[in-house]
Amino acid sequence: MDTATAADSARPDNGAGEPAIVATGLTRRFGRTVAVDSVDLTIPRAKIYGFLGPNGCGKSTTFRMLCGLLTPTEGEVRVLGHSIPRDAETVRPLIGYMTQQFSLYRDLSVRENLDFLGKVRGLSRRRRRERIEASLETYDLGRLARRRPENLSGGERQRLALAAAVLHEPPVLLLDEPTSAVDPRTRRSFWDSLFALIEHDVTILVSTHYMEEAERCHQLAILDRGRLVAEGEPKTLIGDLGHTVLEVEGEQLARLRQRIAELGIARSVAQLGNRLRVLLEPGDPDAAGLVGAAIAGSGASIAETRPGLEDVFVASTQGDRDL
Ligand SMILES: Nc1ncnc2c1ncn2[C@@H]1O[C@H](COP(=O)(O)OP(=O)(O)OP(=O)(O)O)[C@@H](O)[C@H]1O
Ligand SMILES: [Mg+2]
Structure with missing residues (x-):
């Protein structure tokens, strides 16, 4: 040109x-x-x-x-x-x-x-x-x-x-x-x-x-x-994210969301269909275990999942805090 x-x-x-x-x-x-x-x-x-x-x-x-x-x-x-x-x-x-x-x-x-x-x-x-x-x-x-x-x-x-x-x-x-x-x-x-x-x-x-x-x-x-x-x-920002992301899949997610939020260890908990995407605050090695304990008995499953750019966005900005 x-x-x-x-x-x-x-x-x-x-x-x-x-x-x-x-x-x-x-x-x-x-x-x-x-x-x-x-x-x-x-x-x-x-x-x-x-x-x-x-x-x-x-x-x-x-x-x-x-x-x-x-x-x-x-x-x-x-x-x-x-x-x-x-x-x-x-x-x-x-x-x-x-x-x-x-x-x-x-x-x-x-x-x-x-x-x-x-x-x-x-x-x-x-x-x-x-x-x-x-x-x-x-x-x-x-x-x-x-x-x-x-x-x-x-x-x-x-x-x-x-x-x-x-x-x-x-x-x-x-x-x-x-x-x-x-x-x-x-x-x-x-x-x-x-x-x-x-x-x-x-x-x-x-x-x-x-x-x-x-x-x-x-x-x-x-x-x-x-x-x-x-x-x-973008790839580096995702790769460098120091937060763990968990997915909780199950029923009655509003109640589970509340319980997870009350732990005070998640930056955000967002519902996507029948899943909750939980972005944990960094630095607590027991955090995933605590989330597991909070949902115990609910029948929901929990798994760590790969972070994406949206997680980077939520982790680095304050405006979108959903807790
Ligand atoms: N001419 C202006 N006079 C006074 N405040 C302004 C003016 N222009 C922007 N602002 C303020 O500056 C801040 C940044 O606004 P800006 O339009 O740059 O945001 P943005 O990131 O483009 O938002 P959006 O995603 O909604 O387009 C806001 O608080 C806005 O109210
Ligand atoms: Mg603008």
Whole structure:
């Protein structure tokens, strides 16, 4: 993909050799709320880097600072070798940003929306035409080109939003919960599009609430109440989890759940059908035995099971405490 832009030609190397994004002590306060709290990030190039965290943990605020739309209260950000906020104007064209809310014009057709955006992004008429045709093709929007966004399905609208974000071929893409309104099949093909972009050296940051989506990222940051609480490859985060996970299968699970909770040794006990998934606090070698004793006589079975990313999420965030 040709990622040349006016800004590139001003600084042709775009920090070659540096990570795509480096944030140091990134902080944003809104009055008394600390939305983002001393976050350090190193985001490699041409990878998909995920942000996972409960509602209100600061994902969108972080994205807005990384693309120069919001000034940090403290801290520094470098995007492709440029400092933010100092070089925010230079950085903006290097970034494609798909906001959490659909943000295209409802009165314009698909094609008109892309054309308008191309103008805003300063693409020449010829380049605009080329890019629009290519995007309609890549994102399967050709037959929908004359429709308005309000007459598109959720999945089609999301393809349009992605097409709009990458129209000017930015080397960095920020996607804020891009698949929150689409079915699993559509989500899967959306992710195929993301991996295709990676092949063209695009760096992608994506926030999500879906574990299966988080698991697809090369690297993952987990935020909780504005702080970075875990970071790494999903597989490593799961492998390093110091908590044991038990599954209790049986009847009358509400009563068993209560008993297990009363032991005070579980971080969470969640019911899934006829099973309870018990995430034990680390460091107590007798914990599994205590759970076994608590359910004795109930007829329920108990077994240790492999942790998953959701367990990592629950273990590292406070917001989802269910006990
Ligand atoms: N412009 C603003 N003014 C005041 N408070 C704000 C503003 N923007 C965000 N906040 C607060 O900052 C915190 C972080 O919000 P943010 O939108 O970044 O969370 P999020 O992780 O994106 O949540 P979600 O998963 O719900 O999208 C919240 O407490 C929110 O209320
Ligand atoms: Mg958000």
